Amino acid sequence: MLCPSCGHKNLPGDDVCKHCQQPLTPFDLPTPENRVERSVMYDQVKTLKQNPPVTIGQRTTIGDAMALMLSTNVGAILVVDDAGLLVGIFSERDLLKKVVGSVHDYRSLPITQFMTPRPECVTTTDTLNFVLQKMDAGGYRHVPVLENGKPVSIISSRDMLRFLTRLCKEA
Protein backbone atom coordinates (compact mmCIF):
# COMPACT_ATOMS: atom_id res chain seq x y z
CA MET A 1 0.00 0.00 0.00
CA LEU A 2 1.11 3.55 -0.67
CA CYS A 3 2.16 5.53 2.40
CA PRO A 4 -0.13 8.58 2.60
CA SER A 5 2.64 10.84 3.96
CA CYS A 6 5.66 9.98 1.76
CA GLY A 7 4.18 7.90 -1.05
CA HIS A 8 6.54 4.96 -0.50
CA LYS A 9 5.13 1.67 -1.78
CA ASN A 10 4.86 -0.77 1.13
CA LEU A 11 3.92 -4.43 1.22
CA PRO A 12 0.23 -4.94 2.02
CA GLY A 13 -0.26 -5.54 5.72
CA ASP A 14 2.81 -3.64 6.91
CA ASP A 15 2.35 -1.93 10.26
CA VAL A 16 4.67 1.02 9.63
CA CYS A 17 5.95 2.66 6.45
CA LYS A 18 9.38 1.24 5.57
CA HIS A 19 10.51 4.65 4.37
CA CYS A 20 9.21 7.22 6.85
CA GLN A 21 8.14 5.00 9.81
CA GLN A 22 4.62 6.42 9.83
CA PRO A 23 2.14 3.97 11.36
CA LEU A 24 -0.11 2.41 8.72
CA THR A 25 -2.46 0.43 10.96
CA PRO A 26 -5.21 3.10 11.22
CA PHE A 27 -5.81 2.72 7.46
CA ASP A 28 -6.83 -0.92 7.97
CA LEU A 29 -9.82 0.10 10.08
CA PRO A 30 -13.11 -0.26 8.29
CA THR A 31 -14.75 3.00 7.22
CA PRO A 32 -18.44 3.32 7.98
CA GLU A 33 -20.54 4.00 4.91
CA ASN A 34 -23.87 4.96 6.38
CA ARG A 35 -25.47 6.08 9.56
CA VAL A 36 -26.16 2.62 10.91
CA GLU A 37 -22.60 1.44 10.37
CA ARG A 38 -21.23 4.60 11.94
CA SER A 39 -23.41 4.11 14.95
CA VAL A 40 -22.42 0.45 15.33
CA MET A 41 -18.76 1.37 15.11
CA TYR A 42 -18.56 4.47 17.28
CA ASP A 43 -21.57 4.57 19.60
CA GLN A 44 -20.87 3.35 23.08
CA VAL A 45 -22.93 0.99 25.15
CA LYS A 46 -24.10 3.89 27.32
CA THR A 47 -26.06 5.33 24.39
CA LEU A 48 -28.47 2.39 24.70
CA LYS A 49 -31.27 2.51 27.19
CA GLN A 50 -29.83 1.44 30.52
CA ASN A 51 -31.84 -1.41 31.98
CA PRO A 52 -31.15 -1.65 35.68
CA PRO A 53 -29.98 -5.25 36.01
CA VAL A 54 -31.84 -7.72 38.18
CA THR A 55 -29.26 -9.08 40.58
CA ILE A 56 -29.25 -11.73 43.25
CA GLY A 57 -26.71 -12.70 45.90
CA GLN A 58 -24.60 -15.77 45.35
CA ARG A 59 -25.79 -17.45 48.54
CA THR A 60 -29.42 -17.70 47.40
CA THR A 61 -31.26 -20.72 46.05
CA ILE A 62 -32.80 -21.67 42.73
CA GLY A 63 -36.25 -21.15 44.22
CA ASP A 64 -35.44 -17.54 45.12
CA ALA A 65 -33.98 -16.94 41.67
CA MET A 66 -37.09 -18.32 40.00
CA ALA A 67 -39.36 -16.15 42.12
CA LEU A 68 -37.27 -13.10 41.22
CA MET A 69 -37.38 -13.96 37.50
CA LEU A 70 -41.15 -14.26 37.72
CA SER A 71 -41.76 -11.05 39.64
CA THR A 72 -39.45 -8.97 37.45
CA ASN A 73 -40.45 -10.72 34.21
CA VAL A 74 -36.91 -11.16 32.93
CA GLY A 75 -35.20 -14.13 31.33
CA ALA A 76 -31.82 -13.77 32.98
CA ILE A 77 -30.61 -12.55 36.36
CA LEU A 78 -27.10 -11.62 37.37
CA VAL A 79 -25.46 -13.31 40.32
CA VAL A 80 -23.23 -11.04 42.41
CA ASP A 81 -20.99 -11.62 45.41
CA ASP A 82 -21.02 -9.69 48.68
CA ALA A 83 -18.99 -6.83 47.20
CA GLY A 84 -21.46 -6.49 44.32
CA LEU A 85 -19.07 -7.96 41.75
CA LEU A 86 -20.51 -10.12 39.00
CA VAL A 87 -19.81 -13.83 39.40
CA GLY A 88 -22.33 -15.41 37.05
CA ILE A 89 -25.57 -15.29 35.14
CA PHE A 90 -28.61 -17.46 35.62
CA SER A 91 -31.05 -17.65 32.75
CA GLU A 92 -34.08 -19.58 31.64
CA ARG A 93 -31.76 -21.62 29.47
CA ASP A 94 -29.71 -22.71 32.50
CA LEU A 95 -32.92 -23.77 34.16
CA LEU A 96 -33.95 -25.78 31.12
CA LYS A 97 -30.57 -27.34 30.47
CA LYS A 98 -29.29 -28.15 33.92
CA VAL A 99 -32.18 -28.20 36.36
CA VAL A 100 -35.59 -29.24 35.10
CA GLY A 101 -36.08 -32.97 34.79
CA SER A 102 -32.59 -33.95 35.89
CA VAL A 103 -32.49 -32.67 39.47
CA HIS A 104 -35.19 -33.39 42.01
CA ASP A 105 -36.11 -30.91 44.68
CA TYR A 106 -33.95 -28.21 43.10
CA ARG A 107 -35.63 -25.27 44.80
CA SER A 108 -33.38 -25.36 47.84
CA LEU A 109 -30.13 -25.90 45.95
CA PRO A 110 -27.64 -23.02 45.73
CA ILE A 111 -27.74 -20.91 42.59
CA THR A 112 -23.96 -21.06 42.18
CA GLN A 113 -24.29 -24.75 41.32
CA PHE A 114 -26.32 -24.08 38.19
CA MET A 115 -25.49 -20.57 37.04
CA THR A 116 -23.17 -19.89 34.12
CA PRO A 117 -20.00 -18.55 35.76
CA ARG A 118 -17.99 -15.64 34.34
CA PRO A 119 -20.27 -14.61 31.47
CA GLU A 120 -19.01 -12.54 28.56
CA CYS A 121 -19.43 -8.86 29.47
CA VAL A 122 -18.89 -5.41 28.08
CA THR A 123 -18.22 -2.08 29.78
CA THR A 124 -20.18 1.14 29.33
CA THR A 125 -17.50 2.65 27.09
CA ASP A 126 -17.23 -0.30 24.68
CA THR A 127 -18.72 0.20 21.26
CA LEU A 128 -21.85 -1.52 20.05
CA ASN A 129 -20.06 -3.76 17.57
CA PHE A 130 -18.51 -5.64 20.48
CA VAL A 131 -21.95 -6.32 21.89
CA LEU A 132 -23.16 -7.56 18.51
CA GLN A 133 -20.08 -9.71 18.08
CA LYS A 134 -20.54 -11.38 21.46
CA MET A 135 -24.25 -11.92 20.91
CA ASP A 136 -23.87 -13.37 17.45
CA ALA A 137 -20.74 -15.45 17.93
CA GLY A 138 -21.64 -16.73 21.38
CA GLY A 139 -25.37 -17.03 20.76
CA TYR A 140 -26.12 -15.02 23.91
CA ARG A 141 -29.39 -13.23 24.41
CA HIS A 142 -28.13 -11.19 27.33
CA VAL A 143 -24.82 -9.40 27.71
CA PRO A 144 -24.15 -7.78 31.11
CA VAL A 145 -22.63 -4.30 31.20
CA LEU A 146 -20.02 -3.79 33.91
CA GLU A 147 -18.34 -0.82 35.50
CA ASN A 148 -15.37 -1.81 37.68
CA GLY A 149 -16.67 -5.36 37.83
CA LYS A 150 -20.10 -4.32 39.05
CA PRO A 151 -23.13 -4.81 36.82
CA VAL A 152 -24.78 -1.53 35.87
CA SER A 153 -27.00 -2.69 33.03
CA ILE A 154 -27.85 -5.66 30.83
CA ILE A 155 -28.33 -5.60 27.07
CA SER A 156 -30.72 -8.12 25.59
CA SER A 157 -31.09 -9.05 21.95
CA ARG A 158 -34.41 -7.25 22.09
CA ASP A 159 -32.66 -3.97 23.00
CA MET A 160 -30.20 -4.42 20.16
CA LEU A 161 -32.99 -5.18 17.70
CA ARG A 162 -34.95 -2.15 18.83
CA PHE A 163 -31.96 0.13 18.57
CA LEU A 164 -31.01 -1.01 15.06
CA THR A 165 -34.51 -0.95 13.61
CA ARG A 166 -35.07 2.52 15.02
CA LEU A 167 -31.84 3.71 13.40
CA CYS A 168 -32.98 2.24 10.09
CA LYS A 169 -36.29 4.03 10.33
CA GLU A 170 -34.62 7.38 10.97
CA ALA A 171 -32.01 6.88 8.25
Added chain:
Amino acid sequence: MDLARNLKTETVARLHPSQPCTVLPTQPVADAVKLMREKRVGCVLVCEQRRIVGIFTERDLVRRVLSQAKPLTTPMHECMTPDPVTVHPKDSISSAIKHMQKGGYRHLPVVIDDRLVGMLSVKRIVHYLVEHFPTMVYNLPPHPQPNQPQREGA
Protein backbone atom coordinates in the same frame (compact mmCIF):
# COMPACT_ATOMS: atom_id res chain seq x y z
CA MET B 1 -26.13 -3.33 1.14
CA ASP B 2 -28.57 -0.92 2.65
CA LEU B 3 -30.05 -2.38 5.78
CA ALA B 4 -33.13 -0.18 5.92
CA ARG B 5 -34.14 -1.13 2.38
CA ASN B 6 -33.27 -4.81 2.76
CA LEU B 7 -35.41 -5.12 5.85
CA LYS B 8 -38.41 -4.02 3.82
CA THR B 9 -37.74 -5.93 0.60
CA GLU B 10 -36.21 -9.20 1.77
CA THR B 11 -38.53 -11.92 2.96
CA VAL B 12 -38.60 -14.33 5.85
CA ALA B 13 -37.77 -17.17 3.43
CA ARG B 14 -34.38 -15.51 2.81
CA LEU B 15 -33.48 -16.21 6.46
CA HIS B 16 -33.96 -19.97 5.95
CA PRO B 17 -36.15 -20.58 9.00
CA SER B 18 -34.94 -23.59 10.98
CA GLN B 19 -36.65 -26.95 11.21
CA PRO B 20 -39.22 -26.64 14.01
CA CYS B 21 -39.48 -29.13 16.86
CA THR B 22 -43.02 -30.31 17.42
CA VAL B 23 -44.91 -32.21 20.09
CA LEU B 24 -48.51 -33.40 20.38
CA PRO B 25 -50.98 -31.61 22.69
CA THR B 26 -51.39 -34.81 24.69
CA GLN B 27 -47.66 -35.33 25.34
CA PRO B 28 -46.34 -34.42 28.80
CA VAL B 29 -44.12 -31.41 29.50
CA ALA B 30 -41.21 -33.76 30.20
CA ASP B 31 -41.15 -34.75 26.49
CA ALA B 32 -40.99 -31.12 25.43
CA VAL B 33 -38.18 -30.40 27.90
CA LYS B 34 -36.24 -33.41 26.63
CA LEU B 35 -36.71 -32.33 23.01
CA MET B 36 -35.69 -28.73 23.73
CA ARG B 37 -32.55 -29.96 25.45
CA GLU B 38 -31.60 -32.40 22.72
CA LYS B 39 -32.12 -29.92 19.91
CA ARG B 40 -30.78 -27.03 22.01
CA VAL B 41 -33.70 -24.76 21.25
CA GLY B 42 -35.81 -22.54 23.46
CA CYS B 43 -39.16 -23.36 22.03
CA VAL B 44 -41.29 -26.21 20.68
CA LEU B 45 -44.52 -26.07 18.74
CA VAL B 46 -47.58 -27.99 19.76
CA CYS B 47 -49.10 -29.43 16.60
CA GLU B 48 -51.92 -31.63 15.48
CA GLN B 49 -51.34 -33.00 11.96
CA ARG B 50 -49.03 -30.14 10.93
CA ARG B 51 -51.51 -27.58 12.24
CA ILE B 52 -50.22 -25.39 15.06
CA VAL B 53 -52.37 -25.31 18.13
CA GLY B 54 -49.87 -23.72 20.48
CA ILE B 55 -46.31 -22.82 21.35
CA PHE B 56 -44.28 -23.80 24.40
CA THR B 57 -41.16 -21.83 25.29
CA GLU B 58 -38.65 -21.56 28.10
CA ARG B 59 -40.68 -18.70 29.46
CA ASP B 60 -43.81 -20.87 29.58
CA LEU B 61 -41.82 -23.54 31.36
CA VAL B 62 -40.90 -21.11 34.12
CA ARG B 63 -44.22 -19.27 34.29
CA ARG B 64 -46.79 -21.97 33.76
CA VAL B 65 -45.16 -25.14 35.02
CA LEU B 66 -42.39 -24.54 37.54
CA SER B 67 -43.77 -21.50 39.32
CA GLN B 68 -47.15 -23.18 39.77
CA ALA B 69 -45.47 -26.36 40.97
CA LYS B 70 -47.14 -28.45 38.30
CA PRO B 71 -45.59 -31.89 37.70
CA LEU B 72 -43.66 -32.58 34.49
CA THR B 73 -46.37 -35.05 33.53
CA THR B 74 -48.82 -32.21 32.81
CA PRO B 75 -50.04 -32.49 29.21
CA MET B 76 -48.90 -29.78 26.81
CA HIS B 77 -52.34 -28.37 26.10
CA GLU B 78 -52.59 -27.22 29.72
CA CYS B 79 -49.43 -25.13 29.76
CA MET B 80 -48.80 -24.00 26.17
CA THR B 81 -49.58 -20.55 24.79
CA PRO B 82 -52.45 -21.20 22.37
CA ASP B 83 -52.60 -19.76 18.83
CA PRO B 84 -49.20 -18.07 18.54
CA VAL B 85 -48.56 -15.19 16.13
CA THR B 86 -47.20 -16.60 12.87
CA VAL B 87 -45.54 -15.24 9.74
CA HIS B 88 -45.65 -16.27 6.08
CA PRO B 89 -42.38 -17.00 4.21
CA LYS B 90 -43.24 -14.13 1.85
CA ASP B 91 -43.65 -11.59 4.66
CA SER B 92 -40.92 -8.99 4.91
CA ILE B 93 -38.26 -9.27 7.58
CA SER B 94 -39.26 -5.91 9.03
CA SER B 95 -42.81 -7.16 9.60
CA ALA B 96 -41.44 -10.22 11.40
CA ILE B 97 -39.32 -7.96 13.61
CA LYS B 98 -42.36 -5.82 14.30
CA HIS B 99 -44.34 -8.86 15.44
CA MET B 100 -41.50 -9.87 17.72
CA GLN B 101 -41.15 -6.43 19.26
CA LYS B 102 -44.85 -5.87 19.70
CA GLY B 103 -45.44 -9.11 21.54
CA GLY B 104 -41.98 -9.50 23.04
CA TYR B 105 -41.62 -12.85 21.26
CA ARG B 106 -38.35 -14.60 20.60
CA HIS B 107 -39.79 -17.15 18.20
CA LEU B 108 -42.26 -16.94 15.33
CA PRO B 109 -43.56 -20.03 13.56
CA VAL B 110 -43.45 -19.75 9.75
CA VAL B 111 -46.66 -20.99 8.25
CA ILE B 112 -48.19 -21.42 4.76
CA ASP B 113 -51.98 -21.89 4.78
CA ASP B 114 -52.05 -23.27 8.32
CA ARG B 115 -49.22 -25.68 7.47
CA LEU B 116 -46.04 -25.36 9.51
CA VAL B 117 -42.85 -24.93 7.47
CA GLY B 118 -40.29 -23.43 9.83
CA MET B 119 -39.32 -21.45 12.88
CA LEU B 120 -37.79 -18.01 13.00
CA SER B 121 -35.84 -17.03 16.11
CA VAL B 122 -34.58 -13.67 17.30
CA LYS B 123 -31.07 -15.09 17.18
CA ARG B 124 -31.41 -15.58 13.45
CA ILE B 125 -32.55 -11.98 13.07
CA VAL B 126 -29.58 -10.69 15.07
CA HIS B 127 -27.32 -12.77 12.84
CA TYR B 128 -29.00 -11.31 9.75
CA LEU B 129 -28.40 -7.78 11.01
CA VAL B 130 -24.76 -8.54 11.79
CA GLU B 131 -24.29 -9.91 8.28
CA HIS B 132 -24.88 -6.37 7.04
CA PHE B 133 -21.78 -5.01 8.71
CA PRO B 134 -19.31 -7.89 8.69
CA THR B 135 -16.17 -5.74 8.80
CA MET B 136 -17.49 -3.73 11.73
CA VAL B 137 -18.42 -6.75 13.79
CA TYR B 138 -16.34 -9.73 12.75
CA ASN B 139 -12.95 -8.03 12.36
CA LEU B 140 -12.65 -7.30 16.04
CA PRO B 141 -10.06 -8.24 18.63
CA PRO B 142 -11.32 -10.51 21.41
CA HIS B 143 -11.25 -7.64 23.91
CA PRO B 144 -12.19 -4.03 23.36
CA GLN B 145 -9.20 -2.67 25.30
CA PRO B 146 -6.51 -2.17 22.67
CA ASN B 147 -3.37 -2.55 24.74
CA GLN B 148 -2.20 -5.20 27.12
CA PRO B 149 -2.10 -3.94 30.69
CA GLN B 150 1.16 -5.75 31.36
CA ARG B 151 4.17 -6.69 29.35
CA GLU B 152 4.15 -10.24 28.10
CA GLY B 153 6.86 -12.66 29.09
CA ALA B 154 9.37 -12.63 31.89
